Amino acid sequence: MKPVVKREQTYIVAFAVLTIIAWQTRIGTMALLPFTLLSTWWHEMAHGLTATLLGANFERLVIFADGSGFAEHSGGLWAVGQAIVAAAGLLGPSVAGCAMIVASRSRRATRLALLALATALLVTALIWVRSVTGWIVLPAFAAAALYIAARGSAKWQRIAVEFLGVQGAVAVYQDLGYLFSPGAVVGGHVALSDTGRIADALFLPYWFWGGAITIAIVAMVWKSLQVAGRY
Template sequence: MSRLLARRQAWQAVLVALAVTVALQWIPQLALLGWPLLLGSTLAHELGHGLSALLLGGRFESLDLYADGSGVAAYRAAFGRSEIALVAAAGLLGPPLASFFLFLSGRNSRSSHIGLGVLGVLLALVAVLWAGNLLTVVFCAVLAALLLLAAFFSNARLCQVITVFMAVQLGLASFSRADYLFVESARTGQGVMLSDVGQIAAAWWLPYWVWGGLLVVLSAVLLLGGIWSFVRVLR
């Protein structure tokens, strides 16, 4: 594929992704579609917790999504204060990290197919290995099937549009729910519990709002890095 054609397709992917995003925000009849997008951002958040616990030597036991858009990742490990804080931070960085990698994947059609395929396989594993309730099983299985279908059977342009759209949505989710970064406790489908920044503060002493501010900055750096890598293709 020529550089000019790759640039043109990347621009088209951005414009379509932004148009759909605006439509979801401003057309009331499409409001229902916002619910799976909300669950998707929660899924990225909870996967950040679970996978980081796994990487640090713990056991990722289950991931539960709830109809109100909240979620909980359960893990078992003999972690110290620092490991607990790192797992808490990883959840908050889940959506911006996912957005970063999707922007990287969306730079051309080939990498878009690969990115959606990898994401589809990961979600299939979540549905089989870690889903803790029926909603999580169904949501992850359906999303995995759709992503794998797109990765293997959709044309290059559609695949790139889907990748960029997901990157945009996860990027927006990183900040549209930023108020969670500045609360000490949070209500989920399992009740009220210490928030992620509350857990970090308990481990590393500084007030929770300080950690919330630092994570906002880190999230912004990740998003800007992903956007910059994608914009380079458009030049």
């Protein structure tokens, strides 16, 4: 059994590396555009839901066709709260993605992960999403997840959950420079990056927070692979 476990872990790592490499090229970005949009959803939902937990009102989520997007919330947050919301957009998708990778350990958990993802996609599309791109892409992913959960073989259910988990785990690396730059382009306009927001709200430069978050993401992915490899 151990060789099988190691082989599946290798596949997961390969998914992650190939996805990150593809995102750094124009052709790869176009080929992965649906998954790029899904990664944007992971990222912006983490912002919005965290803001809600901290007492703000999650107003809307917008996903643009170029893969950028934003989550808008109202209600004042202290500097620490703003930093937490910014960090959540970077760490939240990795937490959710790693949870899906761990879920691939058993068929029951795998099916539940697919059903949970489909439900989240549909609910958020109805409540918060306010863009045509989001209304098209998110229900399509939800339908695919429901179909695989209901009709897919155990093998394809596991592959789907592992691949989608990887998309969440490495969502922040759509642009390798994003974590280590003070600004980013959203909908054609320059805005503070998440690490720039953290630095602005707290202390220490944006590149320090980019490094710290990268270490945290690598540690989470490594741990999830260890857990997923235990039968």
